Each structure stands twice: as structure tokens, then as C-alpha cells.
Amino acid sequence: MEPLHSSDPARIAGYRVLGRLGAGGMGVVLLGRSRGGALVAIKLIRAEYAGDAAFRARFRREVSIARQVRNRWAVPVVDADTEAPAPWLATEFVPGPALSDAVGTGSPLPERSVRALGGMLAEALEAVHGAGMVHRDVKPGNVLLGLDGPRLIDFGIARALDDTVLTATDAVIGSPGFLSPEQAQGRRIGPPSDIFSLGCVLAYAATGRRPFGSGPVEAMLFRTVYDPPDLDGVPAALLPLVQACLSKDTESRPTAAQIRTRWAQDTAGQSWLPAPVTHLIASRSTQMLRLPDIESTQFVAPRSEAGADTRPAAPETPAPGRRRFLTYTAAGGAVLAAGGATTAWLTGGKGDGGTGSRGDSGRTKTRPVLGIGLQADLSGALSTQGRAQSRGARLAVDAHNAREDAPFTLKLTTVDDRGDEARALAAARRFTDDASVVAVLGATSTAAAGAVLTAYDEAALSVVSVTDGDTRHINRVFLCARPNNAMQMVPVSSYLGIHGLDDIALIDNETEYSRQVTRFLSEGLRTGGNLNVLAETLPSGSEDYVAYARQLVAKRPGAVVHGGGWQDVAPFARALAQTGYRGPKIATQAAHDPRFLREAGEASNGWLIVSTAVDPSSARSAGAFAQAFRDRFKAAAPPFAAEAYDAVRLIAACVEGLDRESVSRQDLVPVLRTTTYEGVSKPYAFDKENGWYTGDRGVFFYRAKDGRFRFLDTDPAEV
CATH class of the missing domain: 1.10.510.10 (Transferase(Phosphotransferase) domain 1)
Incomplete structure (x- = not known):
């Protein structure tokens, strides 16, 4: 340089x-x-x-x-x-x-x-x-x-x-x-x-x-x-x-x-x-450590109304272990917010309260309408997550519209993109063309999310995602309402360190998601914890899992971490069980799916699953929501229902905090990034620069046992 x-x-x-x-x-x-x-x-x-x-x-x-x-x-x-x-x-x-x-x-x-x-x-x-x-x-x-x-x-x-x-x-x-x-x-x-x-x-x-x-x-x-x-x-x-x-x-x-x-x-x-x-790479990397210090970030609090949960976010001071993890994940390639031109769009004026909108009670006829779009996979491969988001969002809309003091009526418009990129773009155009829509919740799949960000950016329409944490998906309107794929591995690093485990077998199945989670964890363990990592590659769809599992166990790993989705973790879990391996077995959010339990069968028992989705039925903070969900839909609240509920309420709280009769999309973009919100699933806060989630308690542990995911909360020392 x-x-x-x-x-x-x-x-x-x-x-x-x-x-x-x-x-x-x-x-x-x-x-x-x-x-x-x-x-x-x-x-x-x-x-x-x-x-x-x-x-x-x-x-x-x-x-x-x-x-x-x-x-x-x-x-x-x-x-x-x-x-x-x-x-x-x-x-x-x-x-x-x-x-x-x-x-x-x-x-x-x-x-x-x-x-x-x-x-x-x-x-x-x-x-x-x-x-x-x-x-x-x-x-x-x-x-x-x-x-x-x-x-x-x-x-x-x-x-x-x-x-x-x-x-x-x-x-x-x-x-x-x-x-x-x-x-x-x-x-x-x-x-x-x-x-x-x-x-x-x-x-x-x-x-x-x-x-x-x-x-x-x-x-x-x-x-x-x-x-x-x-x-x-x-x-x-x-x-x-x-x-x-x-x-x-x-x-x-x-x-x-x-x-x-x-x-x-x-x-x-x-x-x-x-x-x-x-050695040349190491030398270049060392030079980066001698760069000037980071300047502090100033967060500006939005004007708030009494009762609205819009406390200003303060610069986070991570614990020493997390600070180290943040340092090496940034060196490994964390990405930043994208910029661009902005366009202002106003909400609808005084109207009928959104009569006919799904989730709209229609009880107030004089309040202005605030439109929120929900783009989700309701009939494709991720329909379980998509329907959970849809139901959670509808509960939030109903709760808001039932308030006597609500300054506006929420109108929720839902579009099924089936997780398809072409359909996702069509859904995005529908929302960008609707002047009443000031924010969008979605999309469910990573591919669909990546396909629509440019369209939403051009329209200055904020997108809040509770399921996508791809570090490539970022621009000025995107908010990742969960720890990104890399950061969900922070508690895994802590867990391995607390339990004194070494020789960690880290399996990459050559998908982009797996690359992100395994790459950052590998760098963290080697740099922050000085642990030995057995870097393994098992391509998605491999045939001979048993031979692979035997070769892996022969290396005597202290723990096994698989970065793939449930489709690959399930057959690997069955193969690993045949070897008699008794060490810790850890999988990521991509395996937090009932299909993993069904396909792995008894071999799923004991697997530790890391997820950014809370179990509303087990988390004390979500108790009231879980009961309301059961009363409304006659079923237990699934993962990502509470997060969607929180996302809608966060958007509404930000609009209320502006205290204006009409709100532009451009008004909402910076406010969402500088607002903290205490949700039923977790506290929400975002990095002002890039829109990434910076709140506490955003990652949760589950233990697979007897065909169920048992919620363990967040403390690695107690897992």
C-alpha cells in the first residue's frame, strides 16, 4: 500500500x-x-x-x-x-x-x-x-x-x-x-x-x-x-x-x-x-494490523412517541472473545452496505382503514393506511418457514390494528414467490409499484432475496429479512434481522473453547452457505482459539457417507461440525452413528428442519443445532405470543413466526417514532438502522453502516432428541 x-x-x-x-x-x-x-x-x-x-x-x-x-x-x-x-x-x-x-x-x-x-x-x-x-x-x-x-x-x-x-x-x-x-x-x-x-x-x-x-x-x-x-x-x-x-x-x-x-x-x-x-499472504495480512484505529460510530436516535419502543442504539462493546471473532471475520471478508440513489414514496392518505386487506380488522375508518408487503415462499421448498412468517406477520397486524391509540392502520399484502427468483422479482415489482407499501418483510429463500435487492434499492423500499443471512446480500435498504451466516458460529466457537475441545472436524459441503459458516469458524478457531482444525470437504449429494465417516473418525476429532443443510447432515449423521463416534456433533441453522429429524431417525439424537430462530413455546419472552398463536391457528408457533411478528412491529414502531401524518420510504430507511426494539424473540439492533443485526441473544442452541428439537437457549456454558 x-x-x-x-x-x-x-x-x-x-x-x-x-x-x-x-x-x-x-x-x-x-x-x-x-x-x-x-x-x-x-x-x-x-x-x-x-x-x-x-x-x-x-x-x-x-x-x-x-x-x-x-x-x-x-x-x-x-x-x-x-x-x-x-x-x-x-x-x-x-x-x-x-x-x-x-x-x-x-x-x-x-x-x-x-x-x-x-x-x-x-x-x-x-x-x-x-x-x-x-x-x-x-x-x-x-x-x-x-x-x-x-x-x-x-x-x-x-x-x-x-x-x-x-x-x-x-x-x-x-x-x-x-x-x-x-x-x-x-x-x-x-x-x-x-x-x-x-x-x-x-x-x-x-x-x-x-x-x-x-x-x-x-x-x-x-x-x-x-x-x-x-x-x-x-x-x-x-x-x-x-x-x-x-x-x-x-x-x-x-x-x-x-x-x-x-x-x-x-x-x-x-x-x-x-x-x-x-508466507507472502501472511505478511500482507500482518500489515493490515498496523492500520489506523477504527473511529467510533455515532448513532442518532429517531424522534419517538411515548410508549413506542424506539430507543437509540448504542455502539456495541463486545466481550473480548467476541471482539476477537469480529476481528477475524472482518479480515476474512465481511461485506458492507451498498449505496445509491433514493426515491420518496408516500403512504396512502386518509382512507377506509384498509378494508379487505388480510389481517386488517377494518374497525377504524379515519386512520391513514400503512402498507407492509410480505414476500415469502408459501408453496415451495421453504414453505414451512414462509407460512410461519405469514402467520406471525398477520398476528402483528391484528395486534396493531386493535389498538385504540394506533395512529394508522396496517395493511398486509402477501405474495407467494415459491422461492423462485423470477417470481420473486415479479413480487418485488408489485410492491415497488404500490405507493402505499413502505417496507417489505422477506424473502424466505437466499436465492429469492438476492434476486430482488436491486429492485428494492432502486425504489428506496426497506427490506427486513428474518431468515436470510447471506453475507453477500447487502445494500442500503436491506436489514438482516438475525445474525448473518458467519456470526451464527460465534457461540459454536465459545462452546468448543469452554468445553476444551480441539482437533475440530469442520465439514464444508461446497455450497455457498456452508462456505460462509465454515470459513469464518475455521479462521476463528485457528486465530482466536489456537485450535487445530481438520478441514474436510464432503460435496453435497455424495454417495459413500459411511466410508467418509470412518475416515473422519480415524482422525480422532474432538468434535464434528457440519456446515451443510439437512439433506446432507441427515445421511452423514446415519453414517457417523455406524462408526460409534461419541464426541459432540454440531450442525448449523440449515439443519434446523423437521426433515433432518425424519431422515436421520435415531441417528439425530444428540446433535447440537445452532439456529437464529427462537422456539416461542419454550422462550419466556415469547410466552404471550405463543399462546396467541395457538389460540388463532390451533397449532404451536413454529420457528420464524415470532421473528416475523417482531419485524412487523419494529416497522410500525419506527413509523410511529417519526410522528408524521405521512411517511416516505426514504424517511424509513435510516430510521430502521438506528432503532433498537425489544421483540418477543430477541432484542433487535442494527449496524448503521451495513444493516446487519447487532442485537444480543440472536443465536440459540437446540438438542435433537427423540424426534424433536429441544430448545436450550443461548449460553454455551450451559449447553
Whole structure:
């Protein structure tokens, strides 16, 4: 990192600028830190591009699309302001070196590392192409190396620059020596162009040389178009696929999915990089510890009405153990809030109280109507959770509308998206087009939530999620009303430490959810607790669970933690039971599903389940709610019903705290993030910067026993 220049800003939006990471033709890359302490790389666009209206339109579009790229090996765009005088975007900061730094010293990577690199970068490109994008600048400088894998950066920007830059004489998008023949000739390009560039990167990683040589740009471009690549030194086992990537014929190149499949490699339990590179990564990470201290965050309390539970949130002071966990999870890649333009929408005026709305009593005819949307999976794979949210939300609406002193009537509109991305987007459009809706509860599934955030952001419509904690799902309108996927593992770390357990078998089933929970727990145990982690990979849908379980038990783990969903934990639990293993067995919220109990049978007994959903029938704080739910629906309140009840009441409390006859969507966005609320399931508070849940008692333990999940509350010492 270089010192700041006199022309560099000291602050960009909510980020304190710490130094320069680099500079290029389109602008400068700065290292920034949020008020919450997370590091980001901020790309500040040069003035000549900022003044081009066409570029701004493309930049706005590409940033929006780039936010939808969700893959563990692609560094996400987490914040941006496309309308600023100098537009900028921020991505997750990776402290590791670029591939060009690691190999540029004359140290090519060994065959195993190149194979792993190719498989993981292909997976990243598969996600980029799946989002309808072409990277256009895959090169060693855009590949950052981490201990767990590479990170592809700068997707979503090259296409925004394309039309602008190509109007200049002799200008070429991409980096000579790593671009495709079609790029060199200025022809239309697609995903195969990125595959050609990937082939160049892999050849460079294996040999330390560019496959089309160096020298004048014109000479490199000529060789790229007409000459065969120099692949001398590429290991024989890798040569066929690298050659296929570098075919001049676009139709002959493999797809990203094909490369990922052919070069998939299990890197669990060992470093995928040679020792000199891991030492370089460690050195870069150590430098980050010497950065300036975090500045304190000021929380502003919204104006509240007597009786409304809208106490201001105060900066949290974690216990030492949790502070350590927060430190290393941030270093591992926590993401930040996204920005953008806002649009004001008003609630409906004086009306009929919402007659005909489901959950609306219709008893008051003079109060204004406040619309709340509920987007949920009511008939798909997660319908149990979706229906629980729907019923909890309806109870909250009825309770509010029954109040004599309520200043407005709540109107709940529910849409079933079935957990499908296309239907989710249609549901979002319905709510964004309805001017009476000022906030939305949903969506149930991670895929549906990711599909709609851009639409809600464009409409400045707040989204409160009680089920989705994906660390990639974040922007200025999103509130995660539960600890995110990484932070739900904090009590697991405490549990393992309190009980003196070591040699922790940590199983990743190669899904994005599993990656998030296992990655952060692994880093925490190794860094904060100095524990030995037996990193294991058991792909989802594997066939021979028994053989895998026996191999695992032979390593004598002190505890087993599985990061997958119930579909994978259930057969693994049956296989583990056959081995006679008696140590602690822990699963995450993805296994907190009755289907785990049914499929695992007696093998589920003894499993400890971590969940962000309270059991209303067992938690004292939710007793009244549990009884009201049973009276209304003739059944026990399921997980996430109480959380949905709280979310609706939180939204209503925030509106009441504004004390206005009409409330805009824009008014509500900042208020939700600076309000604390004592719910029946747990206390609610949010990080002002990124909308993540920061309240206490947000994670709960359950013990599987006799076909039931038995609620154990939150204290690891008592589990």
C-alpha cells in the first residue's frame, strides 16, 4: 500500500481512506475502512469518464449487475455511488497479493496449485457469465490470492468502459498478453473471450511467462491473433485444457462450467499454495494490523412517541472473545452496505382503514393506511418457514390494528414467490409499484432475496429479512434481522473453547452457505482459539457417507461440525452413528428442519443445532405470543413466526417514532438502522453502516432428541 497523494480524498462517503492500493487508466484504487471497521477497496473513477453521460449510464447498469454476482471466488461489489461527481465503487478487500506479484518474482506455481487456481477461477467466471456479464480483463493483476482460494476482482467495470474507451484511437479494452484474439481485433466478444484470457493466466501461473510473449503492444496483439501460444513448461497433465482455452476458434474453447468440473480439486486439510506464497499472504495480512484505529460510530436516535419502543442504539462493546471473532471475520471478508440513489414514496392518505386487506380488522375508518408487503415462499421448498412468517406477520397486524391509540392502520399484502427468483422479482415489482407499501418483510429463500435487492434499492423500499443471512446480500435498504451466516458460529466457537475441545472436524459441503459458516469458524478457531482444525470437504449429494465417516473418525476429532443443510447432515449423521463416534456433533441453522429429524431417525439424537430462530413455546419472552398463536391457528408457533411478528412491529414502531401524518420510504430507511426494539424473540439492533443485526441473544442452541428439537437457549456454558 502506498501513502495517499495530495489529490486523494481523506474520506469517501462513510469510509475513511487509509492509503493507495494502485492506479490505472480509469482511476485510482484506495483502501478504505468503514465506521464498523471492515476494510474495502474503493475504485474512484477519473473525471473524464465521470463527465460522460453514456459512461455513467453503463457504469450504473454494470454496478447493478455486478452486485448480483454471488460466488465465493468473485470479490463482491458491496457499495457504490454511481451518481457522485466522481463515481466510485467499493469491493471486499482481500489482503493477499495479486497473482502477478506472487509469480512475477520468477516463481511459477506447482501443478497442483495451477489446477486448483483454474478450477476456482472457472467457478467465479461461471457466476459472472451466469449474471449476463463478460469480465473482459481476466489477468494476473485481477486475481488476488487468499489462503482459502483466489479472488477474481474488477468484474462489472470493463464493459462499462468498453464503448467509451474504444472510441479512442488505438485503444484496446483488456491487458495485452492476456486478452483474446477477438478483443485484439475489436470484434464482439462473449464468455469465450474470458476463457481465452483464463488460459493465458493459467499458462502464466505455470511458467511465469506470458504465452504470447512481451514487448511492444502491437507485437503482442499480432501474436495473440495469428501465432500459437508458447506453452513450454506447462505440466503435461494440464496442457490439453490450457491449449483448449487458447484456441483461436471461440466455439472450440471449453465453458467455465466444463473447466470447473474437469479441474475440481479437494484442497481440504492442506494449503493449495506453495509455502513462499502463503508466507507472502501472511505478511500482507500482518500489515493490515498496523492500520489506523477504527473511529467510533455515532448513532442518532429517531424522534419517538411515548410508549413506542424506539430507543437509540448504542455502539456495541463486545466481550473480548467476541471482539476477537469480529476481528477475524472482518479480515476474512465481511461485506458492507451498498449505496445509491433514493426515491420518496408516500403512504396512502386518509382512507377506509384498509378494508379487505388480510389481517386488517377494518374497525377504524379515519386512520391513514400503512402498507407492509410480505414476500415469502408459501408453496415451495421453504414453505414451512414462509407460512410461519405469514402467520406471525398477520398476528402483528391484528395486534396493531386493535389498538385504540394506533395512529394508522396496517395493511398486509402477501405474495407467494415459491422461492423462485423470477417470481420473486415479479413480487418485488408489485410492491415497488404500490405507493402505499413502505417496507417489505422477506424473502424466505437466499436465492429469492438476492434476486430482488436491486429492485428494492432502486425504489428506496426497506427490506427486513428474518431468515436470510447471506453475507453477500447487502445494500442500503436491506436489514438482516438475525445474525448473518458467519456470526451464527460465534457461540459454536465459545462452546468448543469452554468445553476444551480441539482437533475440530469442520465439514464444508461446497455450497455457498456452508462456505460462509465454515470459513469464518475455521479462521476463528485457528486465530482466536489456537485450535487445530481438520478441514474436510464432503460435496453435497455424495454417495459413500459411511466410508467418509470412518475416515473422519480415524482422525480422532474432538468434535464434528457440519456446515451443510439437512439433506446432507441427515445421511452423514446415519453414517457417523455406524462408526460409534461419541464426541459432540454440531450442525448449523440449515439443519434446523423437521426433515433432518425424519431422515436421520435415531441417528439425530444428540446433535447440537445452532439456529437464529427462537422456539416461542419454550422462550419466556415469547410466552404471550405463543399462546396467541395457538389460540388463532390451533397449532404451536413454529420457528420464524415470532421473528416475523417482531419485524412487523419494529416497522410500525419506527413509523410511529417519526410522528408524521405521512411517511416516505426514504424517511424509513435510516430510521430502521438506528432503532433498537425489544421483540418477543430477541432484542433487535442494527449496524448503521451495513444493516446487519447487532442485537444480543440472536443465536440459540437446540438438542435433537427423540424426534424433536429441544430448545436450550443461548449460553454455551450451559449447553
